Amino acid sequence: MGQIVAGLLAPHPPHLVYAENPEQNEPTAECGWEELRWSYERLRESLADIDYDTLVIHSPHWRTQIGTHFLAVDHFKSLSVDPIFPHLFRYNYDLKVDVDLAKKMEAAAKDAGLSTKLMTNPDFRVDYGTIVAGHMIRPEWDKPIVTMSSNGAARYYSMDVMQEQMTTLGKATARAIEESDKKVVLVASHSLSHRHYVIEPNPPEDMSKEHIDHHGQYLWDMKMIELMKAGKTQELFDLIPDFTEATVAETEAGGLSWMLQAMGMKDIKAKVHGYGTVIGTGNAVVEWRV
Amino acid sequence: MSENKTEILKKTFDEEMEDRPEVLKSYVVPGLPHLLLCPEKKPEWQKLNDAFKKAAAEIEELNPDVILVYSSYWFSVLGHQFQTKENIKWNLVDEEWHELGSIPYEISTDVEFAKENIKAAEKRGLHARPVDYEGFPVDTGSVVALKLLNPKNKFKSSIVSSNVYSDRAETVVLAKSSLDTLKKQNKKAVVILVSSLSNRYLDEPIDYKKPERIHSKKDEEWNLKFLEFLSQGRLEDAAQLSRQFHREARVTKKVVSFKPYWWLSTMMGETNELKGNILEYQAVHGTGAALISFTPNKGKGGGLEFDEDGTEVYKGNRNVL
Numbered sequence: 001m002g003q004i005v006a007g008l009l010a011p012h013p014p015h016l017v018y019a020e021n022p023e024q025n026e027p028t029a030e031c032g033w034e035e036l037r038w039s040y041e042r043l044r045e046s047l048a049d050i051d052y053d054t055l056v057i058h059s060p061h062w063r064t065q066i067g068t069h070f071l072a073v074d075h076f077k078s079l080s081v082d083p084i085f086p087h088l089f090r091y092n093y094d095l096k097v098d099v100d101l102a103k104k105m106e107a108a109a110k111d112a113g114l115s116t117k118l119m120t121n122p123d124f125r126v127d128y129g130t131i132v133a134g135h136m137i138r139p140e141w142d143k144p145i146v147t148m149s150s151n152g153a154a155r156y157y158s159m160d161v162m163q164e165q166m167t168t169l170g171k172a173t174a175r176a177i178e179e180s181d182k183k184v185v186l187v188a189s190h191s192l193s194h195r196h197y198v199i200e201p202n203p204p205e206d207m208s209k210e211h212i213d214h215h216g217q218y219l220w221d222m223k224m225i226e227l228m229k230a231g232k233t234q235e236l237f238d239l240i241p242d243f244t245e246a247t248v249a250e251t252e253a254g255g256l257s258w259m260l261q262a263m264g265m266k267d268i269k270a271k272v273h274g275y276g277t278v279i280g281t282g283n284a285v286v287e288w289r290v
Numbered sequence: 291m292s293e294n295k296t297e298i299l300k301k302t303f304d305e306e307m308e309d310r311p312e313v314l315k316s317y318v319v320p321g322l323p324h325l326l327l328c329p330e331k332k333p334e335w336q337k338l339n340d341a342f343k344k345a346a347a348e349i350e351e352l353n354p355d356v357i358l359v360y361s362s363y364w365f366s367v368l369g370h371q372f373q374t375k376e377n378i379k380w381n382l383v384d385e386e387w388h389e390l391g392s393i394p395y396e397i398s399t400d401v402e403f404a405k406e407n408i409k410a411a412e413k414r415g416l417h418a419r420p421v422d423y424e425g426f427p428v429d430t431g432s433v434v435a436l437k438l439l440n441p442k443n444k445f446k447s448s449i450v451s452s453n454v455y456s457d458r459a460e461t462v463v464l465a466k467s468s469l470d471t472l473k474k475q476n477k478k479a480v481v482i483l484v485s486s487l488s489n490r491y492l493d494e495p496i497d498y499k500k501p502e503r504i505h506s507k508k509d510e511e512w513n514l515k516f517l518e519f520l521s522q523g524r525l526e527d528a529a530q531l532s533r534q535f536h537r538e539a540r541v542t543k544k545v546v547s548f549k550p551y552w553w554l555s556t557m558m559g560e561t562n563e564l565k566g567n568i569l570e571y572q573a574v575h576g577t578g579a580a581l582i583s584f585t586p587n588k589g590k591g592g593g594l595e596f597d598e599d600g601t602e603v604y605k606g607n608r609n610v611l
Binding site for chain 1: 366369425490493
């Protein structure tokens with residue numbers, strides 16, 4: 001019987017990969033965003049003692065309006081260029097997909113009444129929300145992934161509709177994992193508050209210019225992190241719509257809601273590996289051990 | 291008041307129009323891949339594809355120096371981005387409609403124009419950046435529009451992004467910077483706006499047996515109201531209504547406004563002195579897909595007073611948060 005062994009909140013600003021200077025990324029940096037990069041170092045150390053088979057990623061940068069889609073091609077190799085920050089992120093990726101698990105998840109979501117689709121076009125480019133989070137969590141890329149798209153329900157209808165859909169999707173995900181023989185780490189790939197600067201410093205890694213976009217965002221981020229640390233999962237879940245409204249947060253895409261539901265809404269105290277800002281947005285690297 | 295500003299204010303509407311660079315014609319087009327990859331699968335898609343063919347023939351006849359494209363499908367955050375890669379080649383798969391197939395494409399950019407446009411935008415207070423990267427993800431809307439309107443890649447293009455935070459002032463000034471560039475380089479342009487009208491999809495897979503329909507009656511009514519203005523060439527009137535249209539018939543979160551019509555109207559002179567022609571209007575998976583052309587048509591009373599005047603310079607964020 002399969003199981004979820006951990007859940008991660010894993011922000012995906014391309015700046016973090018840029019500042020790491022891996023060989024896969026074409027641009028190079030002097031330094032930058034160390035709080036967050038060191039947070040990811042601590043996360044990787046923490047995950048080193050967990051035995052798992054697959055990373056299951058919910059990404060806000062694969063946005064679909066008609067239901068939830070799942071990658072279902074076993075191997076992708078191409079170049080990912082960030083559409084907003086192409087000068088920072090041009091990453092040659094080579095990754096494997098756990099197609100068997102993806103199909104099980106898609107079937108479970110469909111059975112639960114959600115609109116779903118398998119993505120079987122081999123020319124498809126994997127989104128950078130998947131790649132950045134995947135690289136920062138497991139730069140070796142030796143574990144297969146499953147990526148599911150984020151549905152635009154919050155924009156089309158309301159945050160409440162999104163919460164309901166993610167509740168259904170989360171429960172379906174948990175069922176599919178249970179029925180597989182896989183040990184899985186869930187990843188909600190997104191930041192917290194998400195108001196960007198509209199002008200970038202030169203060089204982009206000039207840390208004297210990096211700070212939260214405004215104090216209101218920071219207060220909201222800290223509130224959410226407090227709830228994560230305290231293991232107040234229901235309160236955290238219930239606050240997501242207000243938090244999103246107040247901070248233009250990427251929780252709008254549903255990743256955190258989906259993951260909390262998939263983990264059974266248990267009151268687990270999360271381990272916050274660190275918090276930092278990237279071009280004004282708030283980002284936390286957080287781990288829940290299930 | 292500076293001398294320059296005084297000069298601008300002294301000009302009458304007619305003098306301003308006389309002084310404009312040559313925009314031969316403009317088009318509003320939908321950017322969904324159905325219309326390129328498999329128009330034969332639904333009669334509504336085929337009608338739109340046929341309309342694209344008509345527009346492509348018109349453009350061929352007009353023989354522009356450059357095709358300017360503003361795509362509501364290409365979002366930017368750091369100001370506006372301009373394609374500056376001379377030959378853009380890739381094989382695109384749409385993130386929503388991947389099952390319809392891949393789109394290999396090749397686009398030739400007017401690099402000289404785009405680089406000058408960046409300078410002109412900066413001069414008017416905007417933040418603007420070049421995009422010249424192998425593998426940059428050109429948006430589906432731009433690719434579909436250019437593949438259908440410029441099928442042999444005969445004409446060079448210049449594609450600009452749509453900033454998610456920008457509102458009217460920034461968008462109007464962006465268009466004016468492109469007009470500055472056309473004038474400076476003495477180029478004749480055809481202008482393309484890639485955008486749907488109502489943009490709400492049906493929340494279900496494609497049913498090839500069912501006829502297409504607009505998502506809701508309300509979306510349909512607003513589309514028809516907007517099209518009534520556009521068919522009469524009242525582009526500036528439609529632009530002034532675009533906030534209302536955005537609230538009524540668009541998915542309103544994240545993108546702050548229905549800005550494409552501000553851009554297009556400014557490109558065409560912030561006027562109603564136009565001939566509007568609806569080449570086709572159909573539903574595509576719930577959205578309003580119209581192909582419309584506008585041609586300058588002097589003498590229809592373009593110098594009317596509008597609620598909002600054009601902006602010349604963008605002064606940036608006011609840090610009100």
